[in-house]
Amino acid sequence: MSRHFTDRISKYAVTLWAVFSFAVLLAIAVFIFVDGLPAFKEVGFFKFLFGTQWSPEHGQYGILPMVVGSVTVTIGSMILAVPLGIGCAILLAEVASPRVRQIIRPAVELLVGIPSVIYGFVGMLVVVPFVRQIGGTGFSVLAASIVLAAMVLPTIISISEDSIRAVPRRYKEGALAIGATQWQTIWNVLIPAARSGIVAGVILGMGRAIGETMAMIMVIGNSPIIPHSPLDPARTLTGNIVAGANYATGTHQSALFATGVVLLFLIIVLNSIAIYVFRKASRISNVE
Amino acid sequence: MRNWMKKRKGITRWAASLIMLTLIAVSITITGCGGGTTTTIKEAGSTTVQPLAEKLAAAFEVSNPDITVDIQGGGTAVGITSCNDGTVDIGAASRELKSTDPQLVTHLIARDGIAIVTQPSNTVTGLTKQQIRDIFSGNITNWKDVGGANANIVVVAREEGSGTRTAFQDLVMGANVSITTRAILQLSTGAVKTTVSSTPNSVGFISLGFVDSSVKALAVDGVTATEANAKSGTYPIIRPLYFLTKTQPTGDIKKFLDFCTSDEGQSIVTEEGYISIN
Numbered sequence: 001m002s003r004h005f006t007d008r009i010s011k012y013a014v015t016l017w018a019v020f021s022f023a024v025l026l027a028i029a030v031f032i033f034v035d036g037l038p039a040f041k042e043v044g045f046f047k048f049l050f051g052t053q054w055s056p057e058h059g060q061y062g063i064l065p066m067v068v069g070s071v072t073v074t075i076g077s078m079i080l081a082v083p084l085g086i087g088c089a090i091l092l093a094e095v096a097s098p099r100v101r102q103i104i105r106p107a108v109e110l111l112v113g114i115p116s117v118i119y120g121f122v123g124m125l126v127v128v129p130f131v132r133q134i135g136g137t138g139f140s141v142l143a144a145s146i147v148l149a150a151m152v153l154p155t156i157i158s159i160s161e162d163s164i165r166a167v168p169r170r171y172k173e174g175a176l177a178i179g180a181t182q183w184q185t186i187w188n189v190l191i192p193a194a195r196s197g198i199v200a201g202v203i204l205g206m207g208r209a210i211g212e213t214m215a216m217i218m219v220i221g222n223s224p225i226i227p228h229s230p231l232d233p234a235r236t237l238t239g240n241i242v243a244g245a246n247y248a249t250g251t252h253q254s255a256l257f258a259t260g261v262v263l264l265f266l267i268i269v270l271n272s273i274a275i276y277v278f279r280k281a282s283r284i285s286n287v288e
Numbered sequence: 289m290r291n292w293m294k295k296r297k298g299i300t301r302w303a304a305s306l307i308m309l310t311l312i313a314v315s316i317t318i319t320g321c322g323g324g325t326t327t328t329i330k331e332a333g334s335t336t337v338q339p340l341a342e343k344l345a346a347a348f349e350v351s352n353p354d355i356t357v358d359i360q361g362g363g364t365a366v367g368i369t370s371c372n373d374g375t376v377d378i379g380a381a382s383r384e385l386k387s388t389d390p391q392l393v394t395h396l397i398a399r400d401g402i403a404i405v406t407q408p409s410n411t412v413t414g415l416t417k418q419q420i421r422d423i424f425s426g427n428i429t430n431w432k433d434v435g436g437a438n439a440n441i442v443v444v445a446r447e448e449g450s451g452t453r454t455a456f457q458d459l460v461m462g463a464n465v466s467i468t469t470r471a472i473l474q475l476s477t478g479a480v481k482t483t484v485s486s487t488p489n490s491v492g493f494i495s496l497g498f499v500d501s502s503v504k505a506l507a508v509d510g511v512t513a514t515e516a517n518a519k520s521g522t523y524p525i526i527r528p529l530y531f532l533t534k535t536q537p538t539g540d541i542k543k544f545l546d547f548c549t550s551d552e553g554q555s556i557v558t559e560e561g562y563i564s565i566n
Contacts (some may be wrong), residue, residue: 056449125486128486137490218479222474223472233470242475244447247365247450248449249365249369
């Protein structure tokens, strides 16, 4: 077996794999669109997107409650996770001693590995009763936001920490040299300089939040209604697909694929923003 | 340079073993498909029937080692569709078939009561069918209106399409009254049970076979929800559990269905907490 032969084979093989994985992605997208199209046609595009009644038994396919559900839960989780995540990132990057960091960083990374059904179960038995103390049934947007916040924290923390560390050393030294305190340096120099990376981390977290399914189903109540308060139950887009997946036929099934289209669209928009912000961030650090 | 050679050799070896593995897997698949002496009966459908079907299949396989019965869930709707299109030999349904469902042959294997459950600490011990209808439709929202404490009722239900929900709708709600959209929906009987047992002032419905000490089954129209009352027909919320076939069964499929309705099969039905058809 000559060297060139092996090289050529490997080249073809990796190309094939790359093409294959792209083809899979394309096939999924095409499949969802083709199967979702009949629902858009039959129900009507605007009636589907802005209808407030979801009741397949009565032929009503309005997806607005689920869009509102997904978006509010995502925003709610961000309100909780972003300050906590950035705070933790600052601690890890600037404040904590290497020893403390050695303990906290792996612990945070371990959070990623916990299956979402475990988050859901803990949410059901701990967070839901806790929210019930405040009001309502406990199965609510608030409970879902709290569970989701815990799930996206690792993403936000590690990307924010990396981007704070990536800020050129002389920025920090310069700030300290002109007499700024450590806190002033962090708040006025490091955070603004790391801003793009932090924003990208937050958006990636949002992407994960909006796609989360299992844990949400267990704590959000799954009622297809528009929530009027954080203590009301709601249903997410992902939950909507799961709730009908076993039973759906005909228009109902197509409506679930159309739900997938809406979800895919939301995620693509979020990821595009993240990639754009990331690029901008790396360009800045390249100039440096 | 030597290191590089070593690495390259390693890679070649890896590739070789990968190819070997693939070949082995392929050959196993081919022989596995060709040379079987056992026949397999495929069953899918209602998740209420599933645990019972698994026990029946296991007992059947003991006396018929040449037949394998493959049990899957999916829900009543899946059971009906996959039986109709021939994906499975036997479908399972936990409700009466409707005129809009495909025409299939039904085989009654058991009956099942649907229990109305609350937390054990709830002071209400029984409801009338009308009260249940009013609670689940959202007309009655406070336990004090049905003789309980002054507390808001938390309605827990299954998602639309579930066999248990459809049966509950048919047997209790009727054609014109819907379950309130404010109900907390859970996607399995087990999740409904967990939710009811952990949520104060909640009420839900689950298969009588699933009731245990974590929840309290309410009396309906004055009849306590026990297996005995369900069997005698005095408990009012009872649904049939069916196996479905596309045509009149023959051969091994008939053998399995006959086993289910035999005395041995029906004793398993009773053991599992369902109601025997005899």
